[in-house]
Amino acid sequence: MPVYTVRRVLVAVPTLLLISLILFLLLDLAPGDPTAQLPLTIPPEVKENIRRSLGLGEPIHVRYLLWLKQFFVNEPLHLMSQLTGLDLGGDRHRVISWQTRSPVVDLVVERLPQTLWVVGLSYVAGIAIGLPVGIVSARHQYGWFDQVGTFVSMIGFSVPTFFSGVLLIVVFSVELGWFPSIYDTTHRVTGWDSLLFQLRQMAMPVAVLALYNAAQISRFMRASALDNLTLDYVRTARAKGLSERKVIFVHVLRNAVGPVVTVVALGVPGIFGGAIITEQIFKVNGLGQLLITSIQASDLPTVQTLTFVFAVLIVACNLLADLLLGILDPRIRYD
Amino acid sequence: MIEAVPVRRLLERHVVRQFMRHKGALLGFAFLVFILAFVLLGPLIWTIDPQFIDIRARNSGMSLAHPLGADQLGRDMLARLMAGGRASVAVGAAAMLLSLLIGGLVGLLAGFVRWLDGPLMRLTDLFLALPLLPLLLVVILLFRESLRAAFGPEAGIFILMVAVMGITGWMQTARVVRGEVLTVKELEFVAAARSVGAPEHRIAGRHVLPNVLSPIMVSATLGMANAIITESALSFLGLGFPSDFATWGRLLFDATDYLQQYPGRVLWPGLAISLTVLSVNYIGDGLRDSLDPRSRSMHSGSL
Numbered sequence: 001m002p003v004y005t006v007r008r009v010l011v012a013v014p015t016l017l018l019i020s021l022i023l024f025l026l027l028d029l030a031p032g033d034p035t036a037q038l039p040l041t042i043p044p045e046v047k048e049n050i051r052r053s054l055g056l057g058e059p060i061h062v063r064y065l066l067w068l069k070q071f072f073v074n075e076p077l078h079l080m081s082q083l084t085g086l087d088l089g090g091d092r093h094r095v096i097s098w099q100t101r102s103p104v105v106d107l108v109v110e111r112l113p114q115t116l117w118v119v120g121l122s123y124v125a126g127i128a129i130g131l132p133v134g135i136v137s138a139r140h141q142y143g144w145f146d147q148v149g150t151f152v153s154m155i156g157f158s159v160p161t162f163f164s165g166v167l168l169i170v171v172f173s174v175e176l177g178w179f180p181s182i183y184d185t186t187h188r189v190t191g192w193d194s195l196l197f198q199l200r201q202m203a204m205p206v207a208v209l210a211l212y213n214a215a216q217i218s219r220f221m222r223a224s225a226l227d228n229l230t231l232d233y234v235r236t237a238r239a240k241g242l243s244e245r246k247v248i249f250v251h252v253l254r255n256a257v258g259p260v261v262t263v264v265a266l267g268v269p270g271i272f273g274g275a276i277i278t279e280q281i282f283k284v285n286g287l288g289q290l291l292i293t294s295i296q297a298s299d300l301p302t303v304q305t306l307t308f309v310f311a312v313l314i315v316a317c318n319l320l321a322d323l324l325l326g327i328l329d330p331r332i333r334y335d
Numbered sequence: 336m337i338e339a340v341p342v343r344r345l346l347e348r349h350v351v352r353q354f355m356r357h358k359g360a361l362l363g364f365a366f367l368v369f370i371l372a373f374v375l376l377g378p379l380i381w382t383i384d385p386q387f388i389d390i391r392a393r394n395s396g397m398s399l400a401h402p403l404g405a406d407q408l409g410r411d412m413l414a415r416l417m418a419g420g421r422a423s424v425a426v427g428a429a430a431m432l433l434s435l436l437i438g439g440l441v442g443l444l445a446g447f448v449r450w451l452d453g454p455l456m457r458l459t460d461l462f463l464a465l466p467l468l469p470l471l472l473v474v475i476l477l478f479r480e481s482l483r484a485a486f487g488p489e490a491g492i493f494i495l496m497v498a499v500m501g502i503t504g505w506m507q508t509a510r511v512v513r514g515e516v517l518t519v520k521e522l523e524f525v526a527a528a529r530s531v532g533a534p535e536h537r538i539a540g541r542h543v544l545p546n547v548l549s550p551i552m553v554s555a556t557l558g559m560a561n562a563i564i565t566e567s568a569l570s571f572l573g574l575g576f577p578s579d580f581a582t583w584g585r586l587l588f589d590a591t592d593y594l595q596q597y598p599g600r601v602l603w604p605g606l607a608i609s610l611t612v613l614s615v616n617y618i619g620d621g622l623r624d625s626l627d628p629r630s631r632s633m634h635s636g637s638l
Binding site: 027 | 465467476571609
């Protein structure tokens with residue numbers, strides 16, 4: 001397992017580097033000049049100096065390497081010094097948001113937990129609903145449960161998050177008044193009452209993504225379990241006299257869940273995209289909401305950093321899925 | 336060769352019959368035809384201009400003059416729903432075609448040319464790991480102004496959206512096509528074609544491509560659903576077409592501001608998007624079932 005882990009991590013590094021290159025080139029080749037917005041009264045020599053101070057005169061590979069150093073050396077050092085209280089960062093350069101004039105990474109650290117909570121909980125809920133539903137559907141293929149489950153998951157698949165979120169608001173906040181439609185970002189959990197309030201205000205954003213996740217997981221789980229149910233090892237297990245519950249939840253589940261992990265990992269970018277929209281609908285102050293507001297303000301350093309942070313999160317999730325697959329199916333480790 | 340034609344016809348008829356037997360797919364197909372007629376032929380019957388402002392009718396509910404009501408400026412919702420649908424379906428179809436073209440080409444090349452297989456598949460994996468929605472937003476932010484200046488506000492955004500969605504949506508098609516090409520090119524009839532001296536490009540175009548069309552069709556339907564959702568999502572985030580240009584996502588976005596007072600107005604564009612995507616997904620499901628040789632042998636022993 002350790003060898004496999006190291007190999008997977010090493011594969012993730014070039015992926016990240018390539019994504020960062022794509023991002024860098026995209027922003028670099030885009031039309032428009034960062035000094036175009038400066039007042040016309042600034043003389044051309046001064047403008048040229050400003051351009052040079054921004055590093056725009058350097059050749060492209062030098063700028064890319066400097067950018068990489070910024071993201072992989074400078075910012076992590078600053079982050080470490082904030083966490084430990086030691087002065088590791090020194091007076092190294094920081095990426096500053098044009099909007100708030102504060103370091104972008106500080107903003108990211110402030111917003112990251114909300115996004116991770118929403119995405120993480122939606123996966124937990126999606127797995128808790130999707131796995132059993134998929135397995136039971138496969139066990140009773142074309143039964144009433146399967147028909148209903150297939151229909152509901154088809155709906156969960158097709159209704160876009162920006163519609164299901166709005167629908168939930170109409171039903172549960174406007175009509176019934178059960179949940180708040182706007183996320184209270186200043187809320188702090190101090191006791192049981194405030195914890196309950198926190199759960200209530202997270203219920204709808206999580207539910208929107210959980211519905212999508214559960215639909216996806218149950219469909220793939222059903223297909224994968226169906227493939228497994230006809231195999232010989234299932235017949236052997238039944239012939240041994242094992243109870244049906246044991247056959248399904250011990251033997252079939254373990255074998256069927258592998259392909260599901262792979263497919264779900266492929267859907268991770270979609271979930272982060274969904275999280276951006278969900279945060280926008282419920283006004284959760286997560287990374288997605290920060291991304292949208294900085295795009296509206298043309299705050300390029302923040303936009304660039306955030307897109308890269310999303311890329312890192314996706315690659316990390318894929319890595320996690322790979323490791324999980326290695327645990328679930330030991331054959332993969334010896335490839 | 337004499338036998339080949341009738342067998343092929345028989346197969347086609349069988350596929351159609353299988354598709355007709357799939358109730359969901361049939362319903363989805365009927366609904367898609369209805370939606371297409373609604374957005375394409377509807378404006379011929381319901382001739383109100385979607386941009387026309389009837390300020391006295393603003394925020395009105397359902398009535399004879401405005402069957403679905405009017406929005407906050409008094410524009411007719413039915414006409415806007417038709418115009419918005421045309422834009423959404425056009426973007427979806429164009430983006431789907433572009434991604435199909437790229438995906439099919441990459442898949443075919445990767446399956447056929449051995450030394451290209453590795454690099455192209457690594458590229459596909461890389462694209463699959465990209466944060467698509469943030470990237471789409473960034474690209475639109477960066478290139479919106481220059482394209483708007485070059486092609487006009489609507490055509491510029493249309494080109495930008497279709498291009499970006501095509502470039503970021505081809506990966507699934509490429510994977511499926513590659514897998515299929517790898518199995519098909521080992522079959523006897525390809526060896527037969529090669530043995531009579533057919534050049535590689537003809538083997539790829541005439542013999543392998545027609546036989547991998549079915550997975551391409553399935554991923555086309557799914558790609559269309561995806562493209563419609565992405566376009567609506569971008570419009571919903573306020574980064575799609577200009578604000579006076581109706582698309583389904585834009586209508587939904589505009590309606591959410593009045594969610595507390597007029598919750599009904601969210602419903603129509605939302606339902607239109609969801610039902611269209613649902614029907615396209617069901618069509619894809621039915622196509623997969625009826626084109627899949629495994630399910631073919633399971634349901635009927637005749638072939």
